[in-house]
Amino acid sequence: MTCDDADLLLAAYAVGALDADDRLPLRSHLVDCDRCRHEGTRYVQAAEFLALGVDLVTPPPALRSRIMARVHAEAAGEPVPGEPWYRRLWSVVPSGRGLTVAGAGAALAAVAAAALVAVLLRRGPGDATLIARSCGLTAAPGACATLTYVPDARQAVLSVDGLTPIETVNGRPTAMYEVWLIRPDGSPTAAAFLTPTPDGKHWTAAMNADVSQYAAVATTREAPGNTDYPRGTEVLRISVPTP
Amino acid sequence: MTEETRGPAISVTSTDEQVVSLLAEGNPQAIDMLYERYGRLAYSLAFRVLGDGAAAEDVVQDAFLSVWRRSSTFEASRGSLRTWLCSIVHHRALDRLRGRSGRARFDLTLDKATAETAVTDTWEIVADALERDQIRTALGGLPAEQRQTIELAYYGGYSQSEISDLMRVPLGTVKGRTRMALRKLRGALETHGVGWNTT
Numbered sequence A: 001m002t003c004d005d006a007d008l009l010l011a012a013y014a015v016g017a018l019d020a021d022d023r024l025p026l027r028s029h030l031v032d033c034d035r036c037r038h039e040g041t042r043y044v045q046a047a048e049f050l051a052l053g054v055d056l057v058t059p060p061p062a063l064r065s066r067i068m069a070r071v072h073a074e075a076a077g078e079p080v081p082g083e084p085w086y087r088r089l090w091s092v093v094p095s096g097r098g099l100t101v102a103g104a105g106a107a108l109a110a111v112a113a114a115a116l117v118a119v120l121l122r123r124g125p126g127d128a129t130l131i132a133r134s135c136g137l138t139a140a141p142g143a144c145a146t147l148t149y150v151p152d153a154r155q156a157v158l159s160v161d162g163l164t165p166i167e168t169v170n171g172r173p174t175a176m177y178e179v180w181l182i183r184p185d186g187s188p189t190a191a192a193f194l195t196p197t198p199d200g201k202h203w204t205a206a207m208n209a210d211v212s213q214y215a216a217v218a219t220t221r222e223a224p225g226n227t228d229y230p231r232g233t234e235v236l237r238i239s240v241p242t243p
Numbered sequence B: 001m002t003e004e005t006r007g008p009a010i011s012v013t014s015t016d017e018q019v020v021s022l023l024a025e026g027n028p029q030a031i032d033m034l035y036e037r038y039g040r041l042a043y044s045l046a047f048r049v050l051g052d053g054a055a056a057e058d059v060v061q062d063a064f065l066s067v068w069r070r071s072s073t074f075e076a077s078r079g080s081l082r083t084w085l086c087s088i089v090h091h092r093a094l095d096r097l098r099g100r101s102g103r104a105r106f107d108l109t110l111d112k113a114t115a116e117t118a119v120t121d122t123w124e125i126v127a128d129a130l131e132r133d134q135i136r137t138a139l140g141g142l143p144a145e146q147r148q149t150i151e152l153a154y155y156g157g158y159s160q161s162e163i164s165d166l167m168r169v170p171l172g173t174v175k176g177r178t179r180m181a182l183r184k185l186r187g188a189l190e191t192h193g194v195g196w197n198t199t
Helices: A003-014 A020-031 A034-052 A061-075 A085-090 A103-121 B016-025 B029-050 B053-069 B081-099 B112-117 B122-129 B132-140 B144-154 B160-167 B171-191
Strands: A130-137 A140-150 A155-161 A176-182 A188-193 A202-208 A216-222 A233-239
Touching: A003 A020, A003 A034, A003 B171, A020 A034, A034 B029, A034 B081, A034 B132, A034 B144, A034 B171, A061 B029, A061 B053, A130 A233, A140 A233, A155 A216, A176 A202, A188 A202, B016 B029, B016 B081, B029 B053, B029 B081, B053 B081, B132 B171, B144 B160, B144 B171, B160 B171
Parallel strands: none
Antiparallel strands: A130 A140, A140 A155, A155 A202, A176 A188, A176 A216, A216 A233
């Protein structure tokens, strides 16, 4: 292969159009040809012109959150398999439903929560098709929640990190976190209570309900005892994505 | 009650140098800053190639994660972050396209020495020097057959043989058009005072 032959192929490579049959010969030529490697780089740089000429399209806000959640998880040494199921779930969140960026701690918490949900559900990845995440309402700025829904089972799991621990007096809790399903008209339905894991870091609530019929899932801090209407402070709210 | 966004504030005036510095430290904020600077461009490029928002999101996510995982291998002296990112996005978008037809991607290790001469952030300068309409003017200034050839390749993911079939011209003609188009684009950059040191 001459340098002129290689030059033609380098231009093709720069725009991603190199034919399969030309790959190895070009690679072999480049091994010993500084000039062609040099020229190839210039073609690649010129091809970037095409990238800069595209119509700008605004990506969904959730994309940034997903990327950062993964980055924070990897930075913290969380095991991140090639294609974790919760990533596929996140990908179904509609673009109009923004997931808030909550910084490193909250992102880590969300990933941990997602993993916890996976354990709780003990289901294959194809079963869960709807998930949403929310972080940092004013009343609980450190809290971050993940909602996962399994349509076939009509079961949802809310998993939360960063909630203020509930104090106990004489072994009895002084408050509780109650979960509400919020209808599209804003009216609440009592759904479950959050319960802490033994280490007190994570909270979960399982709900046998078709959450897709609701607009949101909210959590309030209530005085002890069952209550059928939220009277306490709202600490979390997750908009339910449209399937 | 509304959701709040927390975490470190991202300055829109952050520079590639800052991003590179944070990448070298393994600081996740580097990716957030990189996204702030080029996320929209990356998504737009992926969307232009794939024509599918969900697929474009996957590609952009993979590209940013790739940058994060390979951050220690990035050398600022070898070119700009944007060039690196766009290249990754483009390759992955083509992978995605070709995955549907069983085609594979091919990577070459190109010239380090040449890139080292591009000590300035070439595309940063381009962005400043050329508005988007100027970029399009430059593309539009190419002869139609050359522009179509590189657009079929770069945005359409077609190989030269496929373009030859599509345009019903000899393969050699496609190769020549591709090279000529890129050279003219390069010339357009140099016309605007942006060139590469080719020593």
